[in-house]
Amino acid sequence: MTSPISGISFGMPSAGIAGVTDVAGVAGAANASAVPSVSGDGGFAAILTGQIDGLNAVQGTADSLALQAATGDLQDAHDYMIASAEARLATDTVVTLKNSAVQAFTEIMRMPI
Numbered sequence: 001m002t003s004p005i006s007g008i009s010f011g012m013p014s015a016g017i018a019g020v021t022d023v024a025g026v027a028g029a030a031n032a033s034a035v036p037s038v039s040g041d042g043g044f045a046a047i048l049t050g051q052i053d054g055l056n057a058v059q060g061t062a063d064s065l066a067l068q069a070a071t072g073d074l075q076d077a078h079d080y081m082i083a084s085a086e087a088r089l090a091t092d093t094v095v096t097l098k099n100s101a102v103q104a105f106t107e108i109m110r111m112p113i
Contacts, residue, residue: 044101051097055090062087 042049062083068074 048097048101051094055087055094058083058090059087 062080065074065080065083069077069080074080
């Protein structure tokens with residue numbers, strides 16, 4: 001047996017959700033302007049170098065916390081798990097970026113002159 005949905009009132013106007021006009025309060029939305037511009041100094045090479053430097057820093061933090069966990073000096077296991085997940089995601093991001101660059105280069109080389 002089913003009940004009709006027409007009897008449920010959500011209290012929203014039919015045009016959309018009122019009051020949602022800005023996403024500045026959303027975590028991470030304030031940093032959206034921090035994305036580097038490709039047309040800036042260095043272009044793609046600067047972006048790639050920055051990503052690799054960030055990857056090295058994140059992996060260094062994860063390695064440091066892993067060493068602390070192995071020696072028993074780690075106070076909170078959550079810190080290591082978070083750093084490990086960040087390192088994995090950063091590695092996946094850099095590998096995907098590298099694969100995309102190689103694929104784009106390959107496609108450019110296949111173009112007839």
